[in-house]
Amino acid sequence: MTRVQRFSRATLPVTPWKNGGGTTQEIASWPQGAGLDSFGWRVSIATIAAAGPFSVFAGIDRSIMLLEGDGVRLFTHDGRIDRRLDVPQQPFAFSGDDAIDCTLLGGASNDFNVMTRRGQWRADVRVLVHAAVIEAAPHGVLLALRGAWRLNDEACTEGEGLQWADAAQAWHAVPESEDARLVAVRIVPA
Template sequence: MNGVQRFSRTALPAMPWKNGGGTTQEIASWPQGAGLDSFGWRVSIATIAAAGPFSVFAGVDRSIMLLEGDGVRLFTHDGRIDHRLDVPQQPFAFSGDDVIDCTLLGGASNDFNVMTRRGQWRADVRVLARASTIEPAPHGVLLALRGEWRLNDEACREGAGMHWADTAQAWQAAPAHEDARLLVVRIVPA
């Protein structure tokens, strides 16, 4: 998976969860072909359609962000975490070691997820609303959340994006309209 790869949300295959509570569309993982117990990092979009527990990923740092829908309440039974994920485009970070339960705040929602193996990788997840220079990172993902963007002179329409591995490059990101939003994930060594 070296170099920059383009993707579209509509073309990503959806894999059902074991518990039947939703589906996942994997955007990218590294190293390529790594399973859920051996990835260094993984980026995906999940549809949460039913209440239930989140999978535990020991030794993994996670970040989740609401894309569309009513959202969910994430909580631990000991009260350490109680978070309403109901505002789109605001990342929420937590440990994959935590036993987290989830209840729907309405209908199904779509969420963006980043998982990085603690001690190996860390992710910087943010949403851009204006023209910016994105600092180089050896791995990462860009996704046009709203509107069209110019990314190093290439057009990137809403719902499309790019991911890369082992290719540290800076990006010049410019929105076509002032209400455009771009999701930026920079994955760097821990």
């Protein structure tokens, strides 16, 4: 049986960061209840409210995407990474092994984050603007970024989404408004 759960950004619990620089709203992680040192994959929304270093996650592949706000600049002190995250809905992939620093480009921003344990899981992160078939994946998250969507038989409006774990699921995603945007995350074995 496919285990699909609805969620809303408005009701996700908010957890402050240890360094005080922001907060996280976890959408889903697997296995359920796994901590930051033992998850196979994790999808969340973070509010970055202050400059500072990103947490290092050894052995983790990461993808981050600006949702709202002025954005941030991500960089390593050796110059290998220097990326402005100031255009919404443009995923940027990087290694959690890297010691990344972050500066704000204005005020606080909200970012969509996907983390997968390298060698176990891999994430495909896409932003959809047109009707599409999202191929089956054993795990995943769909979040309406803007407008309304029909996801198989489920209706989702801005800020609402679906997540599933440990069950192969494919989706027919159909926008129901002109400005609709949907982030689709498929998590598959590496």
